Amino acid sequence: MVNVQKRVLVVGGGLVGSLFSVMLGRLGYTVDLFEKRPDMRTTVIPAGRSINLALAERGIRALRMAGVFDQVEPLLIPMRGRMLHPLNGPLELSSYGQRPHEVINSVSRGELNLRMLAEADKAPNVRLRFNTECTAVDIERRLATFVDHVSGEAFTVEYDVLLGTDGANSVVRDAVVTSGGGTWRTDWLDHDYKELTIPPGPDASYLIEKNALHIWPRHGYMLIALPNLGGSFTVTLFLMKEGLPSFAELTTPEAVNKFFSEQFPDASALIPSLAEEFFGNPTGVLGTVRCTKWTNGRDALLLGDAAHAIVPFHGQGMNAGFEDCGVLFELLGEHGDDWPAVMTKFEQMRIDNGNAIADMALENYVTMRDSVLDPIFQLKKELGFELERRFPDRFIPRYSMIMFHSIPYATSKLRGEIQEEILNTLIGNRNDLSQIDDQLAERLILERLSPIEPGFVSNQ
Numbered sequence: 499m500v501n502v503q504k505r506v507l508v509v510g511g512g513l514v515g516s517l518f519s520v521m522l523g524r525l526g527y528t529v530d531l532f533e534k535r536p537d538m539r540t541t542v543i544p545a546g547r548s549i550n551l552a553l554a555e556r557g558i559r560a561l562r563m564a565g566v567f568d569q570v571e572p573l574l575i576p577m578r579g580r581m582l583h584p585l586n587g588p589l590e591l592s593s594y595g596q597r598p599h600e601v602i603n604s605v606s607r608g609e610l611n612l613r614m615l616a617e618a619d620k621a622p623n624v625r626l627r628f629n630t631e632c633t634a635v636d637i638e639r640r641l642a643t644f645v646d647h648v649s650g651e652a653f654t655v656e657y658d659v660l661l662g663t664d665g666a667n668s669v670v671r672d673a674v675v676t677s678g679g680g681t682w683r684t685d686w687l688d689h690d691y692k693e694l695t696i697p698p699g700p701d702a703s704y705l706i707e708k709n710a711l712h713i714w715p716r717h718g719y720m721l722i723a724l725p726n727l728g729g730s731f732t733v734t735l736f737l738m739k740e741g742l743p744s745f746a747e748l749t750t751p752e753a754v755n756k757f758f759s760e761q762f763p764d765a766s767a768l769i770p771s772l773a774e775e776f777f778g779n780p781t782g783v784l785g786t787v788r789c790t791k792w793t794n795g796r797d798a799l800l801l802g803d804a805a806h807a808i809v810p811f812h813g814q815g816m817n818a819g820f821e822d823c824g825v826l827f828e829l830l831g832e833h834g835d836d837w838p839a840v841m842t843k844f845e846q847m848r849i850d851n852g853n854a855i856a857d858m859a860l861e862n863y864v865t866m867r868d869s870v871l872d873p874i875f876q877l878k879k880e881l882g883f884e885l886e887r888r889f890p891d892r893f894i895p896r897y898s899m900i901m902f903h904s905i906p907y908a909t910s911k912l913r914g915e916i917q918e919e920i921l922n923t924l925i926g927n928r929n930d931l932s933q934i935d936d937q938l939a940e941r942l943i944l945e946r947l948s949p950i951e952p953g954f955v956s957n958q
Contacts, residue, residue: 504835505530507642507657509632510664513607514802514819516614518663520564521827523621530655531618532644534631534664538612550724550732551610552577552711552813553603554901555956560824566617573610574603575725581710582870583721583764591710592870596883599956600902602813604711604724632664635673637798642670659837660798666787666807674798680791687784687809689719689863690745691736694775696768698729705768706731713866714762719743720867721762733769736784736867745781784809786856792849793841801826806852811863812900814855818907822848851907858900858911873929878921880931885920885939892947893917894955905954916946 506522508515511533522529535541553574561567578601579593594600618624633652634643641654662670666684675682699705704725706712712731714721719738723731738744743761748754751773758766766772787807793799802819825847829840869875882895896914899905905913920942924934 504528504658505656506659506661507655508532508661508663509642509670510662510668510802510804511535511611511615511626511628512663512665512802513611513614513816514823515661515663516611516618517560517564517566517820518661518801518823518826519618519624520566520614520621521823523618523624524565525827525830527623529618529621529624530657531624531626532630532632532642532655533626533628534647535628537615537626537628538608539615550726550734551605551607551816552724553605553610554813554817556814556824556904557817557820558603559904560820560827563824563827564617566613569613569617570605570610573605573613573727575605575727576601576603576709577711577725578709579711580866580870581707581712583712583714583762584871585714585716585761591707592876592879595898595902596886600898601709602711602901604726606726607816609727632669635660635670635798637673637677637794640797658797662798662800662804663802664804666785666803668800668804670798671787671789671800671804674794674800675789675791677794677798678791680789682787682789684807685786685788687786687860688740689736689738689784691734691782691784692745692776693779693782694733694735694769694772696723696731696733696765697770702729704729704731712765713870714765715867715870716761717868721765722866723765733765736863748776751777786860788853788856789849792845795842795845796838797841799826799841799844805848806856808856808859809863810859811866812855812859814859814900818852818855821904854907854911855900858896858907858914874925877925877929877931878918881921881924881934882917884931885943888940889943889947891949891955892943893920894950903954903956905950909954913947913950920946 506527506529508519508529508531511531515531519529519531558567561570579591582590582592619626629647630644632642632644640657643654645652662668662674664670671682696705708725712723719736721735723733725731740746748757754773754776758772786809789805792805801822808815826844829843833839885893886895896910899910924939
């Protein structure tokens with residue numbers, strides 16, 4: 499049974515912190531949620547500081563568990579696939595899956611966070627406090643120190659359970675990981691990002707295909723665009739920090755306009771305030787956080803980016819964080835108020851999966867910027883879809899396992915490596931599906947891929 503007198507302190511009111519506060523509130527816990535930023539419901543969100551998000555099956559499942567998906571669904575724009583913009587040649591839509599429900603959904607981080615905070619605020623036992631930054635945690639004494647950015651006051655808060663959901667730059671993380679006997683590190687990517695905007699056309703129309711994630715792959719760097727409600731697109735340039743080409747080169751409006759007109763001519767024509775936005779918006783950094791411990795095994799736990807921040811190239815940062823919430827919610831249902839058991843089990847279930855999706859997100863950057871236009875990559879994708887149709891309980895393309903099912907990330911990574919070996923064997927130097935040896939395909943799949951547990955496969 500839940501001890502409703504137990505006080506849970508949630509540090510960080512972003513997507514993961516707000517969603518899990520909703521879940522905790524519905525379980526009956528007294529929850530204090532502290533967020534260092536102002537209340538998003540009454541404050542304009544700064545431009546250029548948030549990559550659009552791609553909501554997929556794992557995240558949707560957690561939202562349904564919390565009972566809030568109906569409030570989120572109106573914010574979503576389904577994207578059926580990648581719209582590829584080669585430097586020369588026609589556009590090409592490369593579908594994500596092969597079933598009607600196999601889409602990913604573009605959603606505004608800010609709008610989604612607003613809905614989660616509003617839902618958390620509805621619970622009488624959940625209290626929200628903004629403009630309040632955590633500056634230190636005393637794990638042994640169960641005390642967290644905060645500073646109120648409005649009054650300047652510093653104060654401490656006692657807790658029974660501490661949840662660090664304060665993102666990639668977590669203040670809570672070091673105290674939790676160290677007290678659990680672990681270590682952590684951030685691996686920075688040598689590429690940064692910059693956000694821009696394609697504005698809506700007349701009558702809020704979309705100037706490029708609405709239901710697609712647009713990619714301009716340029717071998718070593720890329721531009722992407724995701725649709726927003728209202729007809730605009732959030733455009734993001736991913737480019738090296740230094741070298742040729744790089745952000746270090748783009749220091750004048752003339753250099754920016756020249757680079758875009760040469761490398762992304764169709765996008766450049768749709769961004770009327772290109773140079774103004776480029777120099778007005780911040781340049782974002784990209785990194786991967788890896789922790790050997792996520793909990794002290796007693797009363798403190800990390801969730802979401804605080805435990806496993808990843809690069810955005812597989813669209814799974816939010817989904818992985820929401821899946822954390824769902825797994826933890828289910829464990830509380832199984833173990834009741836035994837937080838040490840819940841935290842220990844949660845770490846055992848999630849830490850390998852966190853590392854796996856971190857690896858796959860890095861790999862997918864290479865896929866998006868380099869491989870998507872490669873004829874061999876496209877042939878492998880076609881063959882993967884065919885094998886999925888023939889062996890739906892054994893062969894599911896890795897991208898589909900990640901985005902459209904709840905197959906654990908570590909399992910998806912391992913099966914994906916085996917499937918890649920099978921595809922390479924079957925294709926060899928062939929260039930057409932008609933040349934594939936069907937009997938060999940069946941033998942390899944039956945020998946090397948065991949059936950997937952039904953509970954992990956979406957039934958949509």
